[in-house]
Amino acid sequence: MLVMWAAFDWTNFGQQTINGLTIGALIALIALGYTMVYGIVELINFAHGDLFMLGCFLALSLVSVFGLNEAGVLATMPWWRILGPVLLCFLVIPLFCAGLNLAVDRVVYKPLRNAPKLAPLVSAIGVSFIFMNIGLFWGGAQDVNFPDLVAAAWPEKSADGERIQTGIVRNLLADSDTGLRFTVKDAMVIGVTVPLMLALSLFVSFTKTGKAMRATAQNPVAAQLMGINVDWVIGVTFLIGGAMAGFGSVMYALTLNTVGYQMGFQNGLYAFTAAVLGGIGNIYGAVLGGIVIGLVRSLGSEYVGETWTSALVFAVLIVILVFRPSGLLGSRTPEKV
Amino acid sequence: MAQPKYPNWPMAFLIAFAVFPLVPALDEWFFTFTNRSLVQQVPGMFIFGILTLALNAAVGYVGILHLGIAAFFGIGAYITGILTVPAYPFEIGFWCALIVATLGTAAFGGVIGIPTLRLRGDYLALVTLGFAEVVKFSIQNLDAITGGPRGMNPIPPPEIIGLPEPLFVDSIGFYFLTLAFLVAAYLLLARIERSRLGRAWVAIREDELAASCMGLNVGRLKLAAFVFAAGLAGAAGCLYATSIGSTADPNAYGFNKSVLVLCCLILGGLGSRNGALFGVFCLYGFDQILSPIIDVGFNNKFLPTVITPWLARHDC
Numbered sequence: 001m002l003v004m005w006a007a008f009d010w011t012n013f014g015q016q017t018i019n020g021l022t023i024g025a026l027i028a029l030i031a032l033g034y035t036m037v038y039g040i041v042e043l044i045n046f047a048h049g050d051l052f053m054l055g056c057f058l059a060l061s062l063v064s065v066f067g068l069n070e071a072g073v074l075a076t077m078p079w080w081r082i083l084g085p086v087l088l089c090f091l092v093i094p095l096f097c098a099g100l101n102l103a104v105d106r107v108v109y110k111p112l113r114n115a116p117k118l119a120p121l122v123s124a125i126g127v128s129f130i131f132m133n134i135g136l137f138w139g140g141a142q143d144v145n146f147p148d149l150v151a152a153a154w155p156e157k158s159a160d161g162e163r164i165q166t167g168i169v170r171n172l173l174a175d176s177d178t179g180l181r182f183t184v185k186d187a188m189v190i191g192v193t194v195p196l197m198l199a200l201s202l203f204v205s206f207t208k209t210g211k212a213m214r215a216t217a218q219n220p221v222a223a224q225l226m227g228i229n230v231d232w233v234i235g236v237t238f239l240i241g242g243a244m245a246g247f248g249s250v251m252y253a254l255t256l257n258t259v260g261y262q263m264g265f266q267n268g269l270y271a272f273t274a275a276v277l278g279g280i281g282n283i284y285g286a287v288l289g290g291i292v293i294g295l296v297r298s299l300g301s302e303y304v305g306e307t308w309t310s311a312l313v314f315a316v317l318i319v320i321l322v323f324r325p326s327g328l329l330g331s332r333t334p335e336k337v
Numbered sequence: 338m339a340q341p342k343y344p345n346w347p348m349a350f351l352i353a354f355a356v357f358p359l360v361p362a363l364d365e366w367f368f369t370f371t372n373r374s375l376v377q378q379v380p381g382m383f384i385f386g387i388l389t390l391a392l393n394a395a396v397g398y399v400g401i402l403h404l405g406i407a408a409f410f411g412i413g414a415y416i417t418g419i420l421t422v423p424a425y426p427f428e429i430g431f432w433c434a435l436i437v438a439t440l441g442t443a444a445f446g447g448v449i450g451i452p453t454l455r456l457r458g459d460y461l462a463l464v465t466l467g468f469a470e471v472v473k474f475s476i477q478n479l480d481a482i483t484g485g486p487r488g489m490n491p492i493p494p495p496e497i498i499g500l501p502e503p504l505f506v507d508s509i510g511f512y513f514l515t516l517a518f519l520v521a522a523y524l525l526l527a528r529i530e531r532s533r534l535g536r537a538w539v540a541i542r543e544d545e546l547a548a549s550c551m552g553l554n555v556g557r558l559k560l561a562a563f564v565f566a567a568g569l570a571g572a573a574g575c576l577y578a579t580s581i582g583s584t585a586d587p588n589a590y591g592f593n594k595s596v597l598v599l600c601c602l603i604l605g606g607l608g609s610r611n612g613a614l615f616g617v618f619c620l621y622g623f624d625q626i627l628s629p630i631i632d633v634g635f636n637n638k639f640l641p642t643v644i645t646p647w648l649a650r651h652d653c
Contacts, residue, residue, distance in 0.1 A: 038459070042459075044462065117402075117458070118396075118402070118603060118607070121402075122599065122600060122603050125596050125600075265592075272463065273463065276459075276460060276463045280459065280460075305478075307474070307477070308478060310471075311470070311471045311475055311478070314467030314468070314470050314471045315467075317463070317467050318449075318452075318467055318468065318471075321453065321464055325455065325456050325457070325460065326460075
């Protein structure tokens with residue numbers, strides 16, 4: 001037993017934890033869109049994952065416009081010429097996703113606001129299929145490579161610190177003796193996600209609109225009677241959720257470097273699982289759930305097997321829901337008579 | 338008994354589907370311009386109809402938000418596969434496999450239903466969806482047992498005592514066998530709908546709290562519906578695997594199938610048997626039967642006779 005303990009590769013474990021936290025932060029960004037929309041209109045927005053996928057494709061197209069997608073062009077490009085398009089992506093794609101999400105709400109979900117619950121749910125699945133087919137036309141059936149811009153802008157230095165190794169992203173922990181890799185990509189994901197979540201939390205807690213959102217989530221009819229424009233609040237919710245997915249898609253494309261039309265369904269399912277795991281409707285729950293799912297995914301694929309990752313994620317979900325039926329941070333609401 | 342004033346559509350459909358294969362000229366005429374035989378295509382629709390009726394018991398009557406019916410369909414198909422393919426020592430034939438598949442799938446339904454059915458609507462939707470994904474990935478990964486992405490084959494055609502040879506899946510006999518199962522499932526649901534159990538289910542759908550106040554054991558009744566749906570879906574899966582002679586690729590039992598079943602049900606109207614079957618007729622008929630025909634027609638007839646000459650005329 002002691003030998004096994006000693007033989008356990010703690011460095012590898014730490015590395016998988018770092019990877020899991022990065023993926024978890026991305027999943028949490030998508031999960032926020034699910035959980036906020038659910039909190040306000042009680043709708044599982046199945047199209048959200050595919051919105052995220054379309055954001056990735058738009059990022060790819062945008063990067064191609066700047067010629068960053070051509071083979072060999074990245075190696076000689078100075079970092080400041082790469083930074084411009086990346087920042088543009090961070091501006092344009094959240095706007096695009098937010099706008100598209102709002103449009104979907106206005107065109108598809110709004111007419112069904114008072115319909116039985118299953119009708120908007122199935123419409124959401126329909127929108128998801130439509131988006132998936134748009135992605136299929138846009139990017140083709142095969143997964144497409146997204147140029148590794150981060151590695152091109154911040155490449156790894158070699159041991160003497162002089163030459164640079166193209167195509168490998170810089171490891172910020174290279175000088176420490178931990179043996180771990182915490183790359184610029186991980187730093188970017190954490191550095192964008194944490195401020196975004198803080199901003200969202202402050203927005204929901206302290207602004208007037210945020211207060212209106214919380215009131216609407218609690219009771220839409222009462223909120224309307226208090227003079228809150230519920231439709232507007234719902235619109236803002238869809239905008240924010242879409243923007244979060246947009247940020248997520250830019251970072252996903254930049255860190256994982258593959259884009260495909262089916263990624264929306266898979267990641268959307270993970271994100272939705274994260275939202276439910278944390279207690280759907282709860283913003284902090286979505287973040288916690290995202291991190292849990294990210295860790296399960298990364299540690300599971302290391303210690304259980306790559307092919308079992310998805311099964312493991314859902315098994316964890318089922319087990320947690322059996323013991324905590326409202327999710328990790330969800331509050332139990334008593335049935336109204 | 339008074340005659341209904343409207344035409345009896347379900348009966349008309351049934352008669353049309355029963356008479357159609359008996360007139361070979363009809364199918365031959367269909368074959369000449371589509372290259373497809375309806376007698377071979379339609380049993381798939383009947384099986385899908387059974388699956389939709391199964392989901393109707395859970396979603397339509399009781400209001401359980403069930404997004405994973407395809408998993409039970411797949412479990413039924415794979416149980417049939419394990420029990421009938423020559424690679425395993427069982428080879429018990431179609432009829433025994435059908436019974437075991439139904440009961441085995443129902444048992445799976447019970448195992449997943451007992452701990453999770455107390456969850457609220459949307460949580461339950463995700464759990465059923467997640468369970469379906471777990472089943473799909475497990476089938477895919479347990480290569481040694483299930484054959485992984487290749488599936489298992491050959492699954493033998495059903496044998497009927499008194500008939501000299503088994504009912505091959507492209508025969509009229511198999512067509513009538515699946516039709517008979519569909520009618521049996523339909524009548525079974527009709528009986529249940531009017532029984533104590535069915536009325537209790539509908540009461541739970543209308544108002545769970547009120548139903549429990551009237552002394553109904555909501556938990557057990559929900560479980561009964563869930564297990565019933567699972568078992569019927571397992572039977573449909575057994576028929577499906579038999580109809581294509583293989584368990585197919587595990588992706589055939591994914592989320593898309595669950596959603597298609599749900600869409601059929603919603604299109605036709607939740608809780609209505611006729612509606613469910615009409616939904617299958619419209620959606621499955623369009624998706625699996627009509628749209629390939631349109632494709633073939635477009636590529637073989639429309640493209641060479643209309644589009645290509647037009648393009649040629651305009652120098653493209």
